[in-house]
Amino acid sequence: DAGITQSPRYKITETGRQVTLMCHQTWSHSYMFWYRQDLGHGLRLIYYSAAADITDKGEVPDGYVVSRSKTENFPLTLESATRSQTSVYFCASSESSGSYNEQFFGPGTRLTVL
Amino acid sequence: GENVEQHPSTLSVQEGDSAVIKCTYSDSASNYFPWYKQELGKRPQLIIDIRSNVGEKKDQRIAVTLNKTAKHFSLHITETQPEDSAVYFCAASKPGRRALTFGSGTRLQVQP
Numbered sequence: 448d449a450g451i452t453q454s455p456r457y458k459i460t461e462t463g464r465q466v467t468l469m470c471h472q473t474w475s476h477s478y479m480f481w482y483r484q485d486l487g488h489g490l491r492l493i494y495y496s497a498a499a500d501i502t503d504k505g506e507v508p509d510g511y512v513v514s515r516s517k518t519e520n521f522p523l524t525l526e527s528a529t530r531s532q533t534s535v536y537f538c539a540s541s542e543s544s545g546s547y548n549e550q551f552f553g554p555g556t557r558l559t560v561l
Numbered sequence: 562g563e564n565v566e567q568h569p570s571t572l573s574v575q576e577g578d579s580a581v582i583k584c585t586y587s588d589s590a591s592n593y594f595p596w597y598k599q600e601l602g603k604r605p606q607l608i609i610d611i612r613s614n615v616g617e618k619k620d621q622r623i624a625v626t627l628n629k630t631a632k633h634f635s636l637h638i639t640e641t642q643p644e645d646s647a648v649y650f651c652a653a654s655k656p657g658r659r660a661l662t663f664g665s666g667t668r669l670q671v672q673p
Contacts, residue, residue: 478659489567489650489663490605497659505660506562537604541659549595550661552604 450474453538453553461561466525468556470538477543479521480550481505481513483534490537496521497543528560563588565653567664574641575672582667584651585633591653594627594634595661599648608649609636641671 451472460466470479477498482490482505492505494513502513510532512524521540525532536556541548564587574580586594595610611618611625611634618625622641627634638645648668652661 480660482663487665489665490661492660492662495660506662548659549607549610550659552606554604 451538451540451551451553453536453556455556456554457557459559459561460528462528462530464528466528466558468523468525468536468538468558470521470523470553472519472521472538472540472551472553474540474542474551475518476540476551477518478541478548478550479515480539480541481511481521481523482537482539483507483532484537484555485534493523493536525558528558530560532558533560534558563591563653563655563662565651565662565664567651567667569667570665571668571670573670573672576641576643578641580636580638580641580645580669580671582636582649582651582669583633584635584653584664585631586653586662587632588653588655589629589632590655592656593654594625595652596623596625596636597650597652597663599650599666601647605650638669641669643671643673645669646671 454469480495481493496502496515538553539550541550567584592613597605599605624637651664
C-alpha cells in the first residue's frame with residue numbers, strides 16, 4: 448500500500464479558491480482513479496485515466512479537472528472550490544493486464560471547504 | 562449508467578454469528594464484483610471478489626455468491642469477530658471499463 452500516496456492528507460480552504468490534490472503511485476499501473484466519499488453515498492467516481500494523456504469523466508465530474516502527463520501522477524484540481532466539495536477524496540490505481548484487476552487505494556485526503 | 566444498491570446500511574451481530582450483506586446491480590453487462598472493507602479513518606481494502614463466470618467464491622470465513630439472472634450478489638461472513646467491525650462496500654464494473662460503481666456501504670458492528 449505504500450506504493451500509492453496522496454497529498455496533502457488534510458486541507459482546509461475557502462469557497463472560490465483553487466485546490467489541487469496530488470496522487471502518486473510507484474507501481475507503474477496504467478489505470479488511475481479519483482473517488483469522493485460522502486456519508487450515505489459510498490464512493491463515487493470523479494474521473495479516471497487509462498494511461499498518460501487519456502482521461503475520462505466519471506459519475507460526478509462537475510467542478511473538477513484532472514491531468515495525467517506522467518503515468519505515476521494523477522492530480523485532481525478543484526477550479527473554484529464550493530462547500531459541496533467538502534469530502535474525503537481517494538485516489539486509486541490498477542494494472543492494465545487481464546480483464547479484472549484489483550484497485551489499490553491511497554490513504555485519502557480530507558478536504559474541508561469553508 | 563450502472564447503479565448498485567446495498568442493504569442493509571447497518572448491521573449488528575453477536576460475536577460468532579454470521580453476517581450477510583446484499584447488493585443488486587442494474588447493468589447486466591457488469592462482470593466483476595469486488596467487496597471492500599474500510600475501517601474507520603482508513604482506506605478501502607479488497608477482501609474478496611468474484612467474476613461473472615463463477616457463482617460462488619470462498620476465502621476462509623468470507624464468501625461471496627453471485628446470481629447473474631437476478632443481478633444480485635452477497636457477502637457472507639461466518640464466525641464473526643470484533644475485528645470484522647468496519648464498513649463494507651460492494652462494487653461492480655463492466656468489461657473494458659475498470660472504474661467501479663460502489664454501493665452505499667454497510668456498517669457492520671460485531672458485539673463481543
